[in-house]
Amino acid sequence: MGRLPEGKVTMADDLSPSDFTFGEKARLAGLVARMAKRGVAGMDVDISDLQRRVERIENQARRRKHSK
Template sequence: MAQHTPPLTAAEKARIAVLVGRMAKRSVAGEQVDCSDLERAMDRILAAARARAEKATRAA
């Protein structure tokens, strides 16, 4: 089941855009290139955004 994507700040959107660009650049190099470090970084950004959104809903 896919998790809901939380609202992202402008900085988070920019960081994700940079990571997606780096992933695309690596994928041009070939299928055997590892992108797991960039995927983990994106997961951390999304996890922080989810935590922030959850904290905001609890405070409201």
């Protein structure tokens, strides 16, 4: 999902696509597209704000998965 620090994974290891709702999948797809668009602009473009939004969606799915 872009330029990540060493050792950083792009998707939570304990989550599978079935753990996300349809809306979350759609939002993730949009965020990935925005990251790609910024990546085309150059290597020095900051995408950390989009990465934080992805992490929030993953955390929400993880909380829902572990509450079952």
